[in-house]
Amino acid sequence: MQMLVAWFFFNAHWARVTSSLSDSVAADVAVATQLFRQDPTLENANKLDALLRPDMELSVVLRSGDVLPISNRKSFFSNLDRTLRKSLTEAVDVPFWFDTTRYPNHIDIRVQVDQGVLRFVAARERVFAPTGFVFIFWLITATVVLSVISILFIRRQSDPIRELADAAAAFGKGQDISGFKPRGASEVRMAGQSFLKMRRRIGRHLEQRTLMLAGVSHDLRTPLTRLKLQLAMQDDNEDTRAARRDVDEMDAMLSGYLDFARGMGEEKPHTVSLTDFVASAVKGRQVTVEPFEELEISIRPVMLRRCLVNLINNARKYASICLLSVQERGGDLLITVDDDGPGIPESQRQAVFKAFQRLDDARNQNIEGVGLGLSIAQDIAQLHGGTIILGDSELGGLRATLRLPL
Known part of the structure; x- marks a missing residue:
């Protein structure tokens, strides 16, 4: 979203403002060039400099016999050079050259005339809108601040969820989770409280199962003991021995079932x-x-x-x-x-x-x-x-x- 905002700002607002400023400077350069060509002397160039420098922040110097540089230094923001070149091309009808990178606060513009080169030095604020860099600074600052706030907020919300997941995993392993307390957003606290209620219900179910089977075991062992005594007093024959085996198997089955039901015992890990x-x-x-x-x-x-x-x-x-x-x-x-x-x-x-x-x-x-x-x-x-x-x-x-x- 911020990248889209920056693109819209630079292409719609900042580019339009910069273009207007560049057109203004290009027009001043074109007028000064025409005035010099009407009287191509050093004295006229000095008069133009005295006229333009104080109020328009544009200095003029005549370099007699000089020619335009051949090499060009590209700006980091190529859009700046394109805007100024377009404005100068439309305003000035003679060869020109400019440099936006050599000086941090000024723009160097040179125009070819018959007597040499007219060098114009304009304040950078007159050519480019400085609000673009301020906008980028505040955009980056806001991004960093909001990112830090978002990370802190998300961590505060994710930590309770992680604690709930750890408690559920520990409960599944049979470990003690008495130290777990629901916290965080209302939805997370509700999930944590539901988990604790489920844990208590499971605990009550296991306890009731153990107590019920312990009672059943006690009640069934009494008649089984009576049957064993009765069979012990009977004659030793095949039917009696078969009955004894059945009773022993019932006793072993009852003990085994009780052990099975007590699988969720009270032993702590x-x-x-x-x-x-x-x-x-x-x-x-x-x-x-x-x-x-x-x-x-x-x-x-x-x-x-x-x-x-x-x-x-x-x-x-x-x-x-x-x-x-x-x-x-x-x-x-x-x-x-x-x-x-x-x-x-x-x-x-x-x-x-x-x-x-x-x-x-x-x-x-x-x-x-x-x-x-x-x-x-x-x-x-x-x-x-x-x-x-x-x-x-x-x-x-x-x-x-x-x-x-x-």
Whole structure:
């Protein structure tokens, strides 16, 4: 917009004013030249100088026997030279030469006459309008001032939005955001307050879910205990043993479901050593750990350890070799568990994350569990803002990758 304003100013207003001034000076030069040619003497040139210099700021000097210069010095604003050349061409009918660059406050104009060269020196203000440079100065100054104000204003408006985005990202990773307070424009404050209300609603929902399932667990364990006592007093036969297995499976399923529902526990995240965390997860388990660089991470260590243990136990159930590797890639921490077991078909890799989802009976013969291991692991990973990805392992089995944002 300012460039368009400047273009309009210079081409419409400033150029017109400058043209009028140039026409005035060119007319004075033409009249002085005609008066000199009527009496081409040095005394007449001096009279013209005495007449024009005081009131019209135009001096006249006769350089006898001199000729016009050949070289021309171009002005930075070529429009100035074009305007003056046009005015002189229309007013003066003899050869002329001028220079607008040699002197900062004056214009040198020379006209060829028979006796030599008439040199005119005019004040620059008489030829060019000085308001153009003042306009450019104020235009640049206003641009700088408005740019600074705009940057400060935008930063004041963007900082609260960035804080809201950081709080949302931290909440997605399960981190504490109690220090977040909405600020900024009314729309940003409204969005921040809505985010806090959503956070409180999610917290109440998780708390109610945990309390409800804890009550259900307590109520169901009492009749299950009675059934166990009744079955223990029955004769040891095939029907009794089948009933006992059903009751044990119901008890394990109830415990597993309660653990799954408590995936959003009250444990607070804090910074731990990655080496110590991995060591505590693989302790006592037949797992080969590849060397990795030391790193400190902010996690819920008890919950995330359970997630990693579930992945390791899932690999150990179906395979003889279990390999764990750790690497950092693109701002994420990747903890990979590879095994040489039968793997999981690609079509079923999303289904295994559903609660109580197990593969076909042929794959699960003599395998303990109720189908909650991967569900709980995925729940905990998502609580940390991450996920679990299943794929093909180079060992020939399943690769489970726990991806966590750093």
